Amino acid sequence: MFRTGILFGLVFFASAAIAADDVSVEEGLRIATIGGCHDCHTDGFAASGGQVDPEKALRGSQVGFQGPWGTTYPANLRIVLSKMGEDEFVRYSREIKTRPPMPWFGLHAMTDNELKSFYRYVKSLGEPGALAPDYVKPGEAPKTPFIVFAPPQMPAQ
Ligand code: HEC
Known part of the structure; x- marks a missing residue:
């Protein structure tokens, strides 16, 4: 039982190491x-219970x-990444x-x-689709729906 556990652990580790090296679309x-x-960059994802709509994915x-x-x-x-190559994206993500x-x-x-x-x-x-709306400065009124990030009650200082 114990030995089986160790063996399973080793196999699991080996497959995890392979998965980490694997560069693929599925990964x-x-x-x-x-x-x-997807939670934020794919419209409707959170409400769908985690279903990725291929039409909307990361748009x-x-x-x-x-x-x-x-x-x-x-x-x-889709638009942001269409403007850079793979290595450039790695550098960009570091900064x-x-x-x-x-x-x-x-x-x-x-x-x-x-x-x-x-x-x-x-x-x-697929198709990149349209840009997301532009950033709106504090105090200016957005023209779209928005979610307010504010605690309902501010903690005492
Ligand atoms: C909680 C919501 C949220 C999550 C989760 C999230 N993002 Fe974002 N992301 C945003 C928002 C909002 C912006 C725009 C920020 C701004 O305007 O400064 C943004 C901007 C970006 C940008 C910059 C785009 C540009 O215009 O240059 C990149 C790249 C990005 N996100 C990638 C990701 C990746 C990859 C993940 C997953 C690992 C992720 N985001 C998870 C909300 C999120």
């Missing part, structure tokens, strides 16, 4: 799923996120820093192969 979809990219969102930083829109990643609530530090934590797989997955998606 890219997995990265997009565990990285939460960005028309619904903004509003907070002290103004109103930001999850970018259309990226955006306004909230984009978890840009998550891109810094990805390995080169994970970024390459993500890139190939995005490239495998």
Whole structure:
């Protein structure tokens, strides 16, 4: 029983190591799923219970996120990535820093192969579609629906 456990562990480790080296579209979809990219960059994803609509996948969102930083829109990643090559995307992801609530530090934590797989997955998606709306400064009124990021009650200082 114990030996079987060890054997299983070794096989599991070996297959995990192979998976980490694998640069592929399928791996890219997995990265997009565990990285939460679809949650914000694919309209309707969260409400669908995690179904990726191939039509909308990573095309960005028309619904903004509003907070002290103004109103930001999850970018259309098909368009953003169409403007750079694979190695350029890896370099870009090492330096990226955006306004909230984009978890840009998550891109810094990805390995080169994970970024390459993500890139190939995005490239495998169809027509780029339209740009997401432009960023709106604090105090200016957005022309689209938006979600307000504010705690219902501010903690005491
Ligand atoms: C909580 C929502 C959220 C999640 C999760 C999220 N993003 Fe974003 N993302 C945004 C928003 C909002 C922006 C626009 C930020 C701005 O305007 O400064 C953005 C911007 C970006 C940009 C910059 C696009 C440009 O115009 O240069 C990239 C690249 C990006 N996201 C990739 C990803 C990837 C890859 C993942 C998954 C690992 C991800 N995002 C997860 C909300 C999110």
